[in-house]
Amino acid sequence: MIKLKNISKIFDVSGKKLIALDNVSLEIPKGQICGVIGASGAGKSTLIRCVNLLEEPSSGTIIVDGKDLTKLKNAELVNERRNIGMIFQHFNLLSSRTVFKNVALPLELEHKSKEEIKQKVDALLELVGLVDKKNVYPSNLSGGQKQRVAIARALASEPKVLLCDEATSALDPATTQSILKLLKEINRTLGITILLITHEMEVVKRICDQVAVIDQGKLIEQGSVSEIFSNPKTQLAKEFIRSTFHVTLPEEYMEKLTNKPTHEKSYPIMKFEFTGRTVDAPILSQVSKKFGIDLSVLTSQIDYAGGIKFGFVIAELEGDEEAITKAKIYLIEQNVKIEVLGYV
Numbered sequence: 465m466i467k468l469k470n471i472s473k474i475f476d477v478s479g480k481k482l483i484a485l486d487n488v489s490l491e492i493p494k495g496q497i498c499g500v501i502g503a504s505g506a507g508k509s510t511l512i513r514c515v516n517l518l519e520e521p522s523s524g525t526i527i528v529d530g531k532d533l534t535k536l537k538n539a540e541l542v543n544e545r546r547n548i549g550m551i552f553q554h555f556n557l558l559s560s561r562t563v564f565k566n567v568a569l570p571l572e573l574e575h576k577s578k579e580e581i582k583q584k585v586d587a588l589l590e591l592v593g594l595v596d597k598k599n600v601y602p603s604n605l606s607g608g609q610k611q612r613v614a615i616a617r618a619l620a621s622e623p624k625v626l627l628c629d630e631a632t633s634a635l636d637p638a639t640t641q642s643i644l645k646l647l648k649e650i651n652r653t654l655g656i657t658i659l660l661i662t663h664e665m666e667v668v669k670r671i672c673d674q675v676a677v678i679d680q681g682k683l684i685e686q687g688s689v690s691e692i693f694s695n696p697k698t699q700l701a702k703e704f705i706r707s708t709f710h711v712t713l714p715e716e717y718m719e720k721l722t723n724k725p726t727h728e729k730s731y732p733i734m735k736f737e738f739t740g741r742t743v744d745a746p747i748l749s750q751v752s753k754k755f756g757i758d759l760s761v762l763t764s765q766i767d768y769a770g771g772i773k774f775g776f777v778i779a780e781l782e783g784d785e786e787a788i789t790k791a792k793i794y795l796i797e798q799n800v801k802i803e804v805l806g807y808v
């Protein structure tokens with residue numbers, strides 16, 4: 465549905481060339497949700513703005529629904545842009561228009577009849593759960609409600625693609641969840657392909673099928689969410705994934721932790737990462753019995769990403785050094801990822 469081929473974007477900043485996008489290629493099949501993640505300044509906004517040519521790429525091609533947008537004349541481009549809805553971090557609503565009138569705007573621009581506009585807007589407000597706010601002005605809405613209006617407005621032209629530019633970054637966690645749920649619902653029920661950019665892996669984890677990691681204008685890693693979460697290749701992807709799992713050691717252990725064993729009875733604190741099948745298997749209790757190790761769980765978390773279950777456990781291992789080494793080898797053989805956090 466969306467094919468970006470070798471997209472580069474070079475800005476001229478006071479006579480100096482700034483490469484915001486460097487030969488980025490990305491393909492998003494129809495009906496999928498793809499998240500592009502990267503740190504501030506990585507080139508995410510430039511990339512998403514290139515998709516509807518709000519930003520013209522310096523080179524490369526952009527194919528949406530089979531049409532190469534970079535080859536279209538102005539009038540044709542205006543027409544094709546109706547296929548591409550967009551929502552923004554700060555909603556971009558017109559403050560002088562009511563909720564109804566904001567959603568109606570694209571339809572008015574398309575010269576639809578009053579009756580058609582009313583029918584369509586009412587249906588969209590129903591879809592986003594804002595029927596009771598129809599005659600309210602944006603200043604009287606919460607952030608989440610404003611984003612719902614923006615989503616309804618973006619859907620008014622019945623787009624095939626929805627671009628989301630940090631759509632939940634200005635929202636609190638609970639509202640973020642409800643907007644992500646709405647986006648997923650729209651994707652499922654209307655079959656709309658969604659490209660979203662974000663700096664939060666949590667967003668990717670919640671709703672995306674695919675993820676692409678961008679760093680300094682380059683696309684450094686991409687794949688299905690389950691692939692990337694279970695086997696991240698780049699350091700950046702690993703860091704983003706880590707940021708979504710909130711497994712940290714209790715404070716009292718953090719204070720005691722040393723880099724190396726400090727005395728005979730020093731024991732390692734280890735973090736175990738389980739994916740897919742290994743999450744449900746009683747591997748840690750097997751290890752405890754098999755190698756005669758006392759294993760006390762200090763903290764743990766189980767979560768889902770791309771339909772795959774993930775689990776993290778931090779535990780203290782007490783036993784002789786040889787037994788602990790054998791246990792580590794056994795766990796690695798069982799596809800459990802291990803990290804020694806330190807010693808107590």
Ligand SMILES: Nc1ncnc2c1ncn2[C@@H]1O[C@H](COP(=O)(O)OP(=O)(O)OP(=O)(O)O)[C@@H](O)[C@H]1O
Nearest residue numbers: 475477482484502503504505506507508509510511
């Ligand atoms: N219109 C412009 N003129 C000059 N440089 C620009 C322009 N737009 C973006 N840039 C530069 O291009 C690079 C990528 O910016 P971009 O806004 O795409 O990054 P981003 O990943 O979206 O960052 P953030 O998350 O902070 O919004 C940055 O170095 C930025 O300063």
